[in-house]
Amino acid sequence: MRIVIIDDDNLVGISLKTILEANQEVEVLAIGNNGKEGILLYEKYQPDVLLMDIRMDIMTGIDAAKIIIEKDKNAKILFLTTFLDDDYIIKALQLGAKGYILKQDFESILPALKAVYSGQNVFGDKIISKIPSFLDQKKALEDLPFSISQKELELIRLVADGLSNKEISQKLYLSEGTIRNYLSNILEKLDLRDRTQLAVFYYQNHLDLYR
Amino acid sequence: MRIVIIDDDNLVGISLKTILEANQEVEVLAIGNNGKEGILLYEKYQPDVLLMDIRMDIMTGIDAAKIIIEKDKNAKILFLTTFLDDDYIIKALQLGAKGYILKQDFESILPALKAVYSGQNVFGDKIISKIPSFLDQKKALEDLPFSISQKELELIRLVADGLSNKEISQKLYLSEGTIRNYLSNILEKLDLRDRTQLAVFYYQNHLDLYR
DNA sequence: TATTGCATGTGACATTTGTCACATCTTAAT
DNA sequence: ATTAAGATGTGACAAATGTCACATGCAATA
Numbered sequence: 342m343r344i345v346i347i348d349d350d351n352l353v354g355i356s357l358k359t360i361l362e363a364n365q366e367v368e369v370l371a372i373g374n375n376g377k378e379g380i381l382l383y384e385k386y387q388p389d390v391l392l393m394d395i396r397m398d399i400m401t402g403i404d405a406a407k408i409i410i411e412k413d414k415n416a417k418i419l420f421l422t423t424f425l426d427d428d429y430i431i432k433a434l435q436l437g438a439k440g441y442i443l444k445q446d447f448e449s450i451l452p453a454l455k456a457v458y459s460g461q462n463v464f465g466d467k468i469i470s471k472i473p474s475f476l477d478q479k480k481a482l483e484d485l486p487f488s489i490s491q492k493e494l495e496l497i498r499l500v501a502d503g504l505s506n507k508e509i510s511q512k513l514y515l516s517e518g519t520i521r522n523y524l525s526n527i528l529e530k531l532d533l534r535d536r537t538q539l540a541v542f543y544y545q546n547h548l549d550l551y552r
Numbered sequence: 553m554r555i556v557i558i559d560d561d562n563l564v565g566i567s568l569k570t571i572l573e574a575n576q577e578v579e580v581l582a583i584g585n586n587g588k589e590g591i592l593l594y595e596k597y598q599p600d601v602l603l604m605d606i607r608m609d610i611m612t613g614i615d616a617a618k619i620i621i622e623k624d625k626n627a628k629i630l631f632l633t634t635f636l637d638d639d640y641i642i643k644a645l646q647l648g649a650k651g652y653i654l655k656q657d658f659e660s661i662l663p664a665l666k667a668v669y670s671g672q673n674v675f676g677d678k679i680i681s682k683i684p685s686f687l688d689q690k691k692a693l694e695d696l697p698f699s700i701s702q703k704e705l706e707l708i709r710l711v712a713d714g715l716s717n718k719e720i721s722q723k724l725y726l727s728e729g730t731i732r733n734y735l736s737n738i739l740e741k742l743d744l745r746d747r748t749q750l751a752v753f754y755y756q757n758h759l760d761l762y763r
Numbered sequence: 764t765a766t767t768g769c770a771t772g773t774g775a776c777a778t779t780t781g782t783c784a785c786a787t788c789t790t791a792a793t
Numbered sequence: 794a795t796t797a798a799g800a801t802g803t804g805a806c807a808a809a810t811g812t813c814a815c816a817t818g819c820a821a822t823a
Contacts, residue, residue, distance in 0.1 A: 442672060449670040456667040459660040461653060462675045463667050492770095503749035506810070519771055525811055535779085535810075537748045538714035544755030703800095717780070730801050736781055746780075746809085 342458050345386055346372045347379040347393040347402065348421065353444065357392065357421075364451055376400025383409050383416065390417045390439075390457050392450075395429055403429065406436050419457050421450075440464060493527050500524070500536050501543035553669050556597055557583045558590040558604040558613065559632065564655065568603065568632075575662055587611025594620050594627065601628045601650075601668050603661075606640055614640060617647050630668050632661075651675060704738050707731070711747050712754035 344361070346369060348354045354372040361367045370386040373379055375397045383391055391409070395402040402420060409416050419440040420433055433441050440463035442453050453463040489497070499509045506524070510517040524536065533539050543549065555572070557580060559565045565583040572578045581597040584590055586608045594602055602620070606613040613631060620627050630651040631644055644652055651674035653664050664674040700708070710720045717735070721728040735747065744750050754760065 446671065449667070449672050452663065452666040452670040453672050455663040456660070456672070456674050459663040460657065460677065461660050461664050461667070462677065464673045464675070466671065466673060500748065501752060503745070503752040505746075515770095516772055518773060521811065522771085522813095525813090528811075534714070535716075537711065537751050540748050540751045541712060541714040541755075544752075544760075549755075726800095727802055729803060732781065733783095733801085736783090739781075 342366050342390065342454065343368050343370050343386065343388045344390045344392055344454065345370050345379075345382045345388040347374070347376070347382070347391065347397070347405070348372070349374060349394050349397040353394075357450070360447065361451060361454070367451070367454070376402055376405030379405040380408055384412075390419055390454055392419050392421055392454065395420055395422045395433075403432050403436065406433070406438055410437050417457050419453060419463070489527070489530065493523065496520070496523055497527060497539060497543060497548075501540045501549065503540070553577050553601065553665065554579050554581055554597065554599045555601045555603055555665065556581050556590075556593045556599040558585070558587070558593070558602065558608070558616075559583075560585060560605050560608040564605075568661070571658065572662060572665070578662070578665070587613055587616030590616040591619055595623075601630055601665055603630050603632055603665065605655075606631055606633045606644075614643050614647070617644070617649055621648050628668050630664060630674070700738070700741065704734065707734050708738060708750060708754060708759075711735070712751045712760065714751070 344367060346354050346357050348357070351372070351374060354374070358369040358372060362369055370388055371382045373382045376393075377400045379391065379393055379400075379402065382388075393402045393405065406416075406418050406420075409418065414437065416437075417439045418436075419442070420429075420438055421442060421444050422429070423444050430441060439457045439461075440453055442449055442463060442465045444450075446453075446465065449465070456463050495513070496509065499512065504512070506517050506520045510520045513520070524539075528534065528536075528539065531539065531542060533542060555578060557565045557568050559568070562583070562585060565585070569580040569583060573580055581599055582593045584593045587604075588611045590602065590604055590611075590613065593599075604613040604616065617627075617629050617631075620629065625648065627648075628650045629647075630653070631640075631649055632653060632655050633640070634655050650668045650672075651664055653660055653674060653676045655661075657664075657676065660676070667674050706724070707720065710723065715723070717728050717731045721731045724731070735750075739745065739747075739750065742750065742753060744753060
């Protein structure tokens with residue numbers, strides 16, 4: 342199996358090469374340090390699998406993958422990363438990446454590589470559990486220094502529906518001033534500046550999935 | 553790696569055993585023919601990985617998996633199937649199955665097994681493409697009576713990040729007045745009232761997934 | 764009873780926001 | 794060259810928003 346490794350940290354690249362080449366079947370053709378090099382090295386060597394970091398200077402792994410897959414839709418790209426990021430996962434899936442696993446999982450890398458080589462897609466547990474539609478993730482509100490009452494949550498939802506203070510006050514049979522005070526409290530608790538940031542908070546934490 | 557195979561068709565079970573045991577590391581502890589046997593054999597042998605068909609008489613692989621995982625949430629179950637079914641895929645994922653691949657992919661089975669054994673999740677291509685149902689929603693922006701320019705989209709994203717007009721103007725090197733005018737246009741085009749509704753629109757239409 | 768806490772409300776205030784009419788400048792098309 | 798279109802900007806304005814200090818009333822409870 343001929344592979345190319347791309348990682349910001351050269352040490353990681355070298356270590357991976359050593360680990361992987363301990364296996365007879367693996368041949369590391371080249372090591373690069375950023376997305377641009379990823380593109381060039383992929384074109385030059387046409388590896389069976391491209392093992393690539395996501396966060397990199399100059400050009401990210403995501404951007405590089407996009408370009409590579411545009412040219413070769415059968416490219417097999419396995420992302421290696423040190424942390425989790427919902428956005429990246431979704432993007433990676435959309436691009437047609439074949440996998441997404443944590444660098445820390447040393448023992449997993451080789452099997453993952455082989456599975457990808459054989460045509461499968463591989464994802465780590467923690468990653469699968471990030472895909473919002475399937476899994477139940479913790480309500481972010483429970484991890485806060487201050488607790489949010491039921492009434493406050495109700496208010497947050499109405500803001501996240503795009504209602505104005507006046508509309509909310511009518512809906513809840515409270516005065517507009519009261520709504521403002523409530524909201525002001527909520528914003529302080531959550532360390533946000535205005536209702537738009539509150540709505541952003543709501544959706545980015547997938548609170549809409551728990552209605 | 554100690555495994556148990558469950559398949560409706562005994563021939564498949566035996567063939568798989570033969571194929572897999574060609575590899576030194578694999579030991580097939582038992583072969584069963586339906587979900588009920590799957591449960592019993594899993595409990596008896598506590599295999600590293602359970603390779604199981606989905607469609608089976610008496611009890612399906614899904615039902616069996618549910619019971620097995622209830623008792624042992626770390627159970628590693630790899631589903632083998634001959635056809636694709638969205639419902640099953642979703643269910644399997646919800647249950648916590650570690651993978652889902654096609655029986656036809658002979659060469660894939662062993663690598664997939666090893667990847668699962670090492671803690672990863674494995675899915676075939678056709679299956680991955682079924683998963684992100686919520687990704688398939690076309691960009692809502694393209695279905696509008698008016699088109700949204702690139703610059704406008706950029707602005708929408710900044711609003712959906714919770715920035716104020718002043719912050720946006722600084723980021724884009726434009727005057728605050730210009731930002732307001734832009735925004736005013738966008739709101740009219742999208743038939744929205746204020747920036748909060750714009751952010752709501754953005755997230756409810758999953759525009760954040762397409763950055 | 765007295766008190767405390769909580770929910771609700773008011774009024775004032777500065778800021779931000781959205782709208783509008785119109786100006787300026789550049790670029791492209793005729 | 795003239796015109797048209799688009800991008801950018803300004804100033805004025807009303808409305809909405811967020812903050813704050815402080816009131817009122819009610820219920821629990823020490």
